[in-house]
Amino acid sequence: MAEVRVNVTRMELLRQKKRLAMAQRGHxxxxxxxxxxxxxxxxxxxxxxxxxxxxxxxLASGFRSFLLARAEMAKEGLYEALMTGGDxxxxxxxxxxxxxxxxxxxxxxxLQDSREPYAYGFATTSAELDxxxxxxAGALPELIKLAEIEKAMELLAEEIETxxxxxxxxxxxxxxxxxxxxxxxxxxxxxxxxxSRAQLLRIKDIIRxxx
Amino acid sequence: xxxxxxxxxxLPGLAWAFLGSAVAYGLTGIGSALAxxxxxxxxxxxxxxxxGKFGQLIVLTALPGTQGFYGFVTAFLILGFxxxxxxxxxLEPRVGFQIFLASLPIAVVGLVSALYQGKVCAAGVSMVxxxxxxxxxxxxxGVLVETYAVLGFIASILLLVAIPKP
Amino acid sequence: xxxxxxxEYAEGxxxxxxxxxxxxxxxxxxxxxxxGAQLARLAEAADPAEAWRLLAEAGLAMAAETGWQEYxxxxxxxxxxxxxxxxxxxxxxxxxxxxxxRYDFHNLKVFLKAHFLEEDPREAVFGVGEVPAELIAQAxxxxxxxxxxxxxxxxxxxxxxxxxxxxAAQAFDFVVDREMFAHLRETARQPFLRGLVELWCDLxxxxxxxxxxxxxxxRAFLARALVPPGSIPHDRLLELLEFPLEEWPESLKYTPYAxxxxxxxxxxxxxxxxxxxxxxxxxxxxxxxxxxRFSLYGPEPLVAYILAKEMELKAVRIIMVGKINGLPPxxxxxxxxxxxx
Numbered sequence: 001m002a003e004v005r006v007n008v009t010r011m012e013l014l015r016q017k018k019r020l021a022m023a024q025r026g027h028x029x030x031x032x033x034x035x036x037x038x039x040x041x042x043x044x045x046x047x048x049x050x051x052x053x054x055x056x057x058x059l060a061s062g063f064r065s066f067l068l069a070r071a072e073m074a075k076e077g078l079y080e081a082l083m084t085g086g087d088x089x090x091x092x093x094x095x096x097x098x099x100x101x102x103x104x105x106x107x108x109x110x111l112q113d114s115r116e117p118y119a120y121g122f123a124t125t126s127a128e129l130d131x132x133x134x135x136x137a138g139a140l141p142e143l144i145k146l147a148e149i150e151k152a153m154e155l156l157a158e159e160i161e162t163x164x165x166x167x168x169x170x171x172x173x174x175x176x177x178x179x180x181x182x183x184x185x186x187x188x189x190x191x192x193x194x195x196s197r198a199q200l201l202r203i204k205d206i207i208r209x210x211x
Numbered sequence: 212x213x214x215x216x217x218x219x220x221x222l223p224g225l226a227w228a229f230l231g232s233a234v235a236y237g238l239t240g241i242g243s244a245l246a247x248x249x250x251x252x253x254x255x256x257x258x259x260x261x262x263g264k265f266g267q268l269i270v271l272t273a274l275p276g277t278q279g280f281y282g283f284v285t286a287f288l289i290l291g292f293x294x295x296x297x298x299x300x301x302l303e304p305r306v307g308f309q310i311f312l313a314s315l316p317i318a319v320v321g322l323v324s325a326l327y328q329g330k331v332c333a334a335g336v337s338m339v340x341x342x343x344x345x346x347x348x349x350x351x352x353g354v355l356v357e358t359y360a361v362l363g364f365i366a367s368i369l370l371l372v373a374i375p376k377p
Numbered sequence: 378x379x380x381x382x383x384x385e386y387a388e389g390x391x392x393x394x395x396x397x398x399x400x401x402x403x404x405x406x407x408x409x410x411x412x413g414a415q416l417a418r419l420a421e422a423a424d425p426a427e428a429w430r431l432l433a434e435a436g437l438a439m440a441a442e443t444g445w446q447e448y449x450x451x452x453x454x455x456x457x458x459x460x461x462x463x464x465x466x467x468x469x470x471x472x473x474x475x476x477x478x479r480y481d482f483h484n485l486k487v488f489l490k491a492h493f494l495e496e497d498p499r500e501a502v503f504g505v506g507e508v509p510a511e512l513i514a515q516a517x518x519x520x521x522x523x524x525x526x527x528x529x530x531x532x533x534x535x536x537x538x539x540x541x542x543x544x545a546a547q548a549f550d551f552v553v554d555r556e557m558f559a560h561l562r563e564t565a566r567q568p569f570l571r572g573l574v575e576l577w578c579d580l581x582x583x584x585x586x587x588x589x590x591x592x593x594x595x596r597a598f599l600a601r602a603l604v605p606p607g608s609i610p611h612d613r614l615l616e617l618l619e620f621p622l623e624e625w626p627e628s629l630k631y632t633p634y635a636x637x638x639x640x641x642x643x644x645x646x647x648x649x650x651x652x653x654x655x656x657x658x659x660x661x662x663x664x665x666x667x668x669x670r671f672s673l674y675g676p677e678p679l680v681a682y683i684l685a686k687e688m689e690l691k692a693v694r695i696i697m698v699g700k701i702n703g704l705p706p707x708x709x710x711x712x713x714x715x716x717x718x
Contacts, residue, residue, distance in 0.1 A: 070696035071712065072655050072691070075449050079501035080483060083490040084546050117594065121550025122585035122602050123485070123558070127654045130588055249397060253673065256466065264405075333397065333673045340404035366652020 006181050008188040016185060020178040027170040034163045037102055041156045048149045055142050062135030065128055072126035081120035081129060092146065104159045106152040109144045219304040228295055228306030231314035232286040235367065238280025239321030246275030247330025253333045257340040264339060267346040271335045274353045275328040278321035281364040288371055306374060313370035320363030328356040338345045390464055397674050399466040404681045409436050409550065411651050413716040416696070420709040425700040432693065434635045436526060448697045453504060459686050460505050463679060472676040475564060475625040476683055478528075481513070482557035485529055488517040490537055532556030551601050554581075558604040569677045576665055579607030580658040583634055586614045587654060588640060590622060608632065659688060659714045666717060685717035692716075 006012055070078055095110040117137040118130060219227065254268045289310055294300050302310075335349030411419075422428035429445035430717050439451035448710075463473045480503040491498035491514075502510050508526060516522055522530035522539070536552040558578050565571040581604050591601040596615050603611055609632055617625055626639040637657050666685055669677035692713055699709040 005595050010533060067668075067698065067704070068712065071695040074452075074691075074694070076453075076483065076487075076501050076503050080487050080490070081497075081550075083494060083496040083501065085489070119546040121486075121547065121554045122588050123554040123581040123604050124550075127588055127591075130592060134592070249674070252397035253401035256398040256403070257405050258401075259398070259466075260402045260405035330673065332672070337404035337673065338401060340401065341408050359586075 006185060008185055010189065013182065013185040016178055020182060023170055023174050023178060025165060027175065030163055030167045030170065033102065034160060034167055037104075037156055037160045037163060039159060040101060041175045042151060044149055044153045044156065048146060048153065051142060051146045051149065055139055055146050058135055058139035058142065062081075062132050062139060065132035065135055066169065069126045069128035069132050072128055078129075078143070079125065081125045084119040101152065101156065102159070104155050106155050107148060109148045111141055111144055128200065217270040217304050217321065219308055222304070222307070224302030224304040225295065225300070225321055227304060228293055228302055228310040230287060230313035231307075232289040232295070234318045235289065235314040236279070238318040239325065240279040241274045241280075242322035242325030243279030245327040245334070246278075247272060247304030248291075249329045250275060250332045250336060253336045257336060261340065264343060267339050267343065268336055268339040270350055271332045271339065271346075271353060274332050274350070274357065275325045277357060278317075278325040278328075278360045281317055281360060285314060285367050285371075288368065289314065292371060292374075292376060309374045310371065313367055313374060315367075316363040316370070317360075317367040323358050324356055324360040324363070328360070331354070331356055350353050389418055390613060391606075395674065396628065396676050396679055399463075399676075400678045402466055405677045407682060407685075407717070409465040410433055410708060411437075411692065411715055416692055416716060417710060419693075419696045420634075420699070421694075422693055422700060422708045425697060428696055428700045437693070445687065445697065447693070452694060455688070455690055456503075457505050459683060463683055467676070467679060471566070471571070472680060473683075474507050475570065476680065477505060477507040478560065478564075479557065481508045481526075481529060482532065482553055482560075484510050485517070485533055485536075486553045488514045489533065489540075489553070490546060492517045493537075493540060493549075494546055511703050519628050522622070528556065528560040532560075548641070555604050562605060567676060569672075569675070570680065573662075573665065573680070575607040576662060578604055578631075579609055579634065580605065580661060582609065582611075582614055583638070584658060587618055587638075591619060594618075610635075634661075653711075656670050656712060659691075663715060663717055681717075688714055688717065 073081070095112050095113060096107050096191065097110075098105045099108045100106075117133040121127070216221070216366060220232070250272045254272045257264055290296055293302065293306075293310065295302075332349075332353045335353055338349050339346045386489045412595060419428050419431055420429055425448075429448070437455070439455045443451045458475065463476075464470065467473050484502055484506050485499040487498045488510075491501075495655065498514070505512070506513075508529065512524060513529065515532060516530070518530075522533055525533065535556060536549045539548040539552045542548075553694075554696055558581065562571070562574045562578070565574050565696065567669035585602045585604075586599060589602060596618055599615060599618055600611070603614065607623050609629070613628075617628060623689050626635045629635045629638055640657055641654050649663045663685065666681040669681040673676055695712050696709060698704075699712070
């Protein structure tokens with residue numbers, strides 16, 4: 001074990017003991033935190049799996065319809081129909097606020113877009129385009145939810161990792177080290193006590209002999 | 212002498228005969244020319260894209276031209292039968308008018324049948340453009356109209372033959 | 378001289394001549410349109426390259442000149458070639474110009490949207506318009522409408538006014554589409570063209586009504602989306618919106634479109650199945666075009682051929698997009714229109 005540099009005093013022993021108690025409490029708490037984080041993480045994994053499937057399905061059907069619309073309409077016609085000006089309004093489509101999960105700051109998205117996806121004329125466009133855009137528009141809220149969950153998962157995973165590292169550090173290094181320190185101090189104190197007692201006995205003998 | 216100076220509706224016999232001859236050729240000629248013009252334009256259109264069809268199209272295009280030919284023959288027969296080109300020929304107005312009437316079947320039927328045959332042939336041309344193998348049928352259908360031009364021609368000739376020659 | 382002869386013939390036989398040459402050449406070109414069997418074979422092609430090769434063999438010049446990757450450019454080029462041909466065979470420019478007007482109105486929409494919504498118009502402009510695209514772009518940008526033909530100027534001004542009022546991009550499409558059909562109807566001279574516009578208007582309106590129904594829109598919305606009425610008055614269509622779709626065929630029983638509506642509905646898996654709508658209405662137009670087979674001297678065959686060729690280009694596009702994206706042949710065949718040839 002590494003070189004131990006501690007003052008061999010009772011004061012120090014008390015200090016080390018206090019530190020050990022603190023480390024052990026911290027260890028217990030961190031372990032609980034880690035377990036809870038894992039629990040939350042698994043929940044998110046579960047949720048995201050279902051959501052991802054739904055989103056992928058919706059997008060796939062949207063792309064299929066879009067493909068057909070693309071086939072039905074001339075390239076020029078399709079481009080014209082989809083010239084919507086992007087988002088020329090003030091502010092953004094998405095409101096973001098932060099939420100705390102186990103002290104982890106995760107973003108929450110809220111879609112603030114009530115606009116029609118069908119911003120084109122009906123007389124000269126393919127009806128298939130409606131279906132494609134309906135599928136895309138329908139998938140958008142879930143897609144954003146999915147982004148939210150996946151970001152939260154990413155942040156949680158990071159937090160779990162650091163917590164795990166801390167638990168390990170406490171468990172593997174700090175606590176054994178403190179324990180060793182304490183043991184060392186005890187032994188050193190015992191040693192000192194024994195030697196001082198021996199000295200005392202010896203002094204007593206000498207005094208007795210002299211007397 | 213007195214007879215040759217007589218007139219019907221202001222025209223002497225010779226003038227009636229000339230009028231018949233002119234009408235016989237004039238009307239059929241106009242009909243054929245217009246009809247061929249109509250068919251030929253369709254044919255030109257076809258040939259502009261498919262020059263190889265010329266052989267099949269030429270018959271259909273020329274078919275409405277026969278009326279003009281019948282009219283021309285009729286006009287010639289009138290001139291020949293009644294020696295109209297011989298100097299000194301004199302015709303009674305009665306005979307001249309008969310000649311005029313005799314020329315009418317080919318003149319009228321020729322004109323009308325030529326125009327309608329033109330339409331049939333133009334349709335035939337567009338049919339041949341699509342179905343090159345069916346040129347025979349298209350020609351046959353055009354010839355059905357031709358029948359009545361031929362009948363008109365025969366009627367005119369029979370009438371001309373029936374008129375007593377001087 | 379020629380003019381006089383034509384005039385007499387026309388008056389005597391009540392058919393306007395002049396297109397006889399066009400008709401003749403069209404009868405030959407029609408035989409070169411893709412047949413149903415050829416389209417089916419194309420749908421079965423293994424990959425886009427094979428489909429393109431089959432097209433080249435079928436005599437499509439564009440397919441022989443470029444690679445299949447450039448199919449979209451080739452289609453645009455073929456369209457331009459079609460109108461060049463049409464112009465070269467028609468004795469008077471009016472009828473072809475009438476058809477080309479549709480592309481002008483399209484370009485007007487593009488430039489309006491490009492200007493007001495700050496979009497890039499390049500990919501959306503048709504090159505075959507009657508009015509040069511730059512002229513339209515310039516007029517929209519400067520709001521000096523007098524440089525444009527009257528009908529485009531009127532449509533442009535009305536669309537801008539509507540957009541200023543509603544701030545919705547859809548306003549451009551609604552107003553310009555409406556003006557386009559109104560203009561086409563006003564300027565259709567021959568009975569055939571008038572009938573065609575009526576058919577277009579009816580189909581466009583029915584399509585709008587069905588789609589409005591499918592998207593759950595109200596009467597006010599549909600009223601804005603409708604183009605001038607063909608044979609079905611607007612009130613009738615607006616009323617239809619109140620009824621469930623099952624009752625539409627019954628309600629339209631005495632129009633030619635009952636079967637179209639019934640067919641759209643019969644394939645329903647969802648509230649309204651619009652998948653077949655475009656195909657069915659195109660087939661409807663094709664049936665009307667086929668009725669021109671017997672005309673000889675009028676513009677009907679030319680118009681029918683131009684529109685049939687446009688639909689052929691659409692069929693080629695469907696096949697190429699389908700092949701590039703690996704749609705199964707059955708599905709492609711389901712999308713293909715009946716052939717005009």
